[in-house]
Amino acid sequence: MNEKEIFVGNQNVYVIHDLELDVEFDYISQEEHTAAILELEEHIHEQRLQPTVPDNGYINAHEDAIIYHTESGTIHYASSLESNPAKDQRTEHILHQFYKDCLSFWNQEKERSSGFARAKSPERLAVQDVSFLKHDPTVPIGDLLDENTKLAWLKDKNEELDVLEKPTVILDKQTGGYSIYTNMEDLFEACKQNTLNHLAGLEDEYAYQLGEFEAFTLKDKEVFITDKYEYALLEPTQENIKEWETFHYTKWKHGVSNHETEKSSEPGMEM
Numbered sequence: 004m005n006e007k008e009i010f011v012g013n014q015n016v017y018v019i020h021d022l023e024l025d026v027e028f029d030y031i032s033q034e035e036h037t038a039a040i041l042e043l044e045e046h047i048h049e050q051r052l053q054p055t056v057p058d059n060g061y062i063n064a065h066e067d068a069i070i071y072h073t074e075s076g077t078i079h080y081a082s083s084l085e086s087n088p089a090k091d092q093r094t095e096h097i098l099h100q101f102y103k104d105c106l107s108f109w110n111q112e113k114e115r116s117s118g119f120a121r122a123k124s125p126e127r128l129a130v131q132d133v134s135f136l137k138h139d140p141t142v143p144i145g146d147l148l149d150e151n152t153k154l155a156w157l158k159d160k161n162e163e164l165d166v167l168e169k170p171t172v173i174l175d176k177q178t179g180g181y182s183i184y185t186n187m188e189d190l191f192e193a194c195k196q197n198t199l200n201h202l203a204g205l206e207d208e209y210a211y212q213l214g215e216f217e218a219f220t221l222k223d224k225e226v227f228i229t230d231k232y233e234y235a236l237l238e239p240t241q242e243n244i245k246e247w248e249t250f251h252y253t254k255w256k257h258g259v260s261n262h263e264t265e266k267s268s269e270p271g272m273e274m
């Protein structure tokens with residue numbers, strides 16, 4: 004049976020396979036619940052199972068698996084849990100605006116310091132700031148934010164940044180050469196700045212275009228790069244990495260794609 008991604012919140016959980024409990028969790032009595040917990044605890048001890056740590060509130064599990072939250076004492080079958088729980092729009096709006104404010108701050112810090120060098124990009128630092136947020140920051144003693152919505156937002160944003168920061172060989176289709184940039188985010192920032200530079204002195208047009216950029220989705224950024232600026236985003240392969248190195252007279256430092264690595268490790272393939 005295939006696994007599916009399910010939302011379990013930020014508590015560690017036990018994912019239990021090959022165990023059937025003779026209860027319906029939606030209609031379980033207190034006595035049945037206690038008996039089920041004891042059976043689960045015994046099974047966990049006998050099998051020496053370790054808890055699963057959710058990734059931004061999500062785990063992968065087979066649909067017939069039992070999901071046991073030890074802290075809350077709740078039990079579910081994976082099939083009954085949602086992949087995309089309902090989101091609280093107020094929380095989502097607050098998170099989005101707070102992320103923009105934090106990103107603006109970290110970008111300004113980067114521009115102010117020529118020696119700005121951190122283990123994380125301004126985008127990752129802004130996401131980290133959001134992860135610490137528990138209350139509405141726009142008012143004193145703000146209301147609590149919806150935790151499930153925040154976990155879902157963090158997951159989506161981190162996945163988007165994973166794509167944007169993924170090592171990529173970038174071909175300039177207009178010249179046939181290769182860009183010095185090696186991921187989509189850096190190239191997008193360069194293309195965005197180039198567009199804004201052409202609007203210098205045109206305050207209304209500049210402000211409008213800047214607002215458009217701030218609202219860009221991941222797909223918008225890709226289309227902007229590939230259509231307006233005519234770049235091709237390529238998975239790094241041994242062949243195009245060699246071409247990139249020849250073009251730039253420097254070594255590629257980011258590895259090859261997972262697909263290319265799998266090919267090179269197949270029996271009979273040269274390493």
